[in-house]
Amino acid sequence: MTKQEQNIFFSVIRSAIWQRDIVLPQEQFSWKTIIDALQSHGVLAFVADSIMSLPHHLLPPPDLQERIMKTVAGIVRAHYRVNKVICEVFELLEREGFKPVLLKGQGLSQQYPDRFVRAVGDIDIFIGRERFWEACDIVSRYCGGDGAEREEDLTIHWSAFKGDIDIEVHQVAADTAIPSIKDEYNRWAEQQLLSSCSYVTINGRSIRVPDRQTNSIYVFEHLLKHIRVEGIGIRQFIDWLMILRSDALDTSPFSNPDTLNTAPLSSTLDTTPLSRFHILDAWQVLGGILVWQLGFPQDAFPCWNEHKARHSQGRNLQYIIDAGNLGHDTAEAKGYYHQPPSLKRNISALRYYWHHIQFEYHLFPYDTISKTRKRILKKL
Amino acid sequence: MKLLYNIHIQKVGDQYLGITTGDDAAAIPGILRFNETGATIVRLLRNDISRDDLLTTLQQEYDAPLPLLSQCLDDLLSYLQQSHLLTISE
Numbered sequence: 001m002t003k004q005e006q007n008i009f010f011s012v013i014r015s016a017i018w019q020r021d022i023v024l025p026q027e028q029f030s031w032k033t034i035i036d037a038l039q040s041h042g043v044l045a046f047v048a049d050s051i052m053s054l055p056h057h058l059l060p061p062p063d064l065q066e067r068i069m070k071t072v073a074g075i076v077r078a079h080y081r082v083n084k085v086i087c088e089v090f091e092l093l094e095r096e097g098f099k100p101v102l103l104k105g106q107g108l109s110q111q112y113p114d115r116f117v118r119a120v121g122d123i124d125i126f127i128g129r130e131r132f133w134e135a136c137d138i139v140s141r142y143c144g145g146d147g148a149e150r151e152e153d154l155t156i157h158w159s160a161f162k163g164d165i166d167i168e169v170h171q172v173a174a175d176t177a178i179p180s181i182k183d184e185y186n187r188w189a190e191q192q193l194l195s196s197c198s199y200v201t202i203n204g205r206s207i208r209v210p211d212r213q214t215n216s217i218y219v220f221e222h223l224l225k226h227i228r229v230e231g232i233g234i235r236q237f238i239d240w241l242m243i244l245r246s247d248a249l250d251t252s253p254f255s256n257p258d259t260l261n262t263a264p265l266s267s268t269l270d271t272t273p274l275s276r277f278h279i280l281d282a283w284q285v286l287g288g289i290l291v292w293q294l295g296f297p298q299d300a301f302p303c304w305n306e307h308k309a310r311h312s313q314g315r316n317l318q319y320i321i322d323a324g325n326l327g328h329d330t331a332e333a334k335g336y337y338h339q340p341p342s343l344k345r346n347i348s349a350l351r352y353y354w355h356h357i358q359f360e361y362h363l364f365p366y367d368t369i370s371k372t373r374k375r376i377l378k379k380l
Numbered sequence: 381m382k383l384l385y386n387i388h389i390q391k392v393g394d395q396y397l398g399i400t401t402g403d404d405a406a407a408i409p410g411i412l413r414f415n416e417t418g419a420t421i422v423r424l425l426r427n428d429i430s431r432d433d434l435l436t437t438l439q440q441e442y443d444a445p446l447p448l449l450s451q452c453l454d455d456l457l458s459y460l461q462q463s464h465l466l467t468i469s470e
Binding site for chain 1: 386388390391392393394395397399400401402405411
């Protein structure tokens with residue numbers, strides 16, 4: 001995407017988040033590039049209403065409008081399918097005395113002004129270690145199996161498919177972006193998830209979800225895991241924003257950012273876990289994307305640090321937009337993997353890894369230094 | 381009269397998409413398109429309702445002449461009936 005297309009991309013997203021008008025340039029641009037990017041970042045259905053509310057002469061070409069409509073219809077249908085499965089599984093688990101907690105996905109949809117337009121993924125259910133395999137047996141039988149096969153080396157979750165829907169039963173909350181804090185983080189998360197929960201209503205049924213305090217940390221940690229290992233979409237930044245916003249908002253989720261009441265957020269969000277789990281730097285760096293690209297009010301962002309937030313911009317932002325996953329799929333990285341060995345390839349690789357390490361250092365200084373030291377010592 | 385299927389109404393710009401959901405999605409896999417009044421009528425038809433009650437509700441909701449609302453309603457009901465989406469109780 002060009003700089004101009006990037007501006008349109010974020011203007012469209014801000015419009016959907018804050019109910020503002022989309023700002024389009026006078027010059028020609030390719031709607032296809034914008035819509036391809038919105039789709040690959042998992043937000044096309046989320047922005048559909050904003051795009052299609054443009055004056056008729058500014059709308060995308062008819063074939064792209066049709067693509068938007070089909071994406072919306074597909075996601076709405078997926079919500080109904082997934083919601084039905086969630087209710088059935090929770091019913092079965094609760095009947096057996098479990099207190100399951102719905103993590104991520106559908107629980108987060110409820111934070112959106114229109115819950116049917118968030119991209120749908122798998123179902124993550126937290127059970128904890130106690131009676132974990134018993135819960136897996138219940139889910140396995142629900143999915144048509146004979147019970148869950150015990151896996152001795154299982155670290156995070158066990159999963160089964162109900163049709164095309166992946167149900168993941170978690171014994172611990174998450175794999176963390178920083179491996180060294182995994183155990184401590186999961187002890188904290190388990191305590192939080194089992195002691196203090198909120199409820200959302202899905203198909204008329206109350207479903208346990210993490211409370212906003214826990215969720216703001218949990219969803220951010222999950223975002224970091226994606227940014228470091230699995231690849232990321234702007235949708236995950238919007239998830240994070242929606243949690244912070246729902247906490248910051250006084251009343252309506254449709255409020256204009258200028259009228260946000262910041263007091264509840266600063267008073268309720270305990271940012272201690274950010275320091276404790278060495279993710280405060282990453283929070284402050286990536287806060288730049290929430291504030292400058294997605295329109296979150298700077299004054300309302302917890303632990304705002306403009307100096308650190310600047311590291312989320314420029315080339316690092318380009319990495320996230322182009323490919324996510326710290327640029328593993330960028331032309332630069334692909335150039336390295338797909339070119340025959342040569343000086344050009346080695347220079348390309350060096351440049352790529354230099355930027356990669358720099359960005360990692362800004363996000364996870366403690367971990368990057370310790371990891372680099374270990375690598376050097378190992379080489380020696 | 382009542383809708384035969386679960387139809388979710390989703391606003392996208394000035395269009396209202398009618399999307400069959402759940403077990404009914406296979407019955408009508410495509411997308412139905414309505415204007416705002418059409419979407420209101422479809423929402424009302426989720427529960428059993430008579431034509432007169434529909435018209436009264438529309439009158440309360442929209443500031444439009446009765447003949448126009450009545451025409452709108454009959455057009456849509458006829459479309460839904462021809463598309464086998466509506467069941468009419470005796």
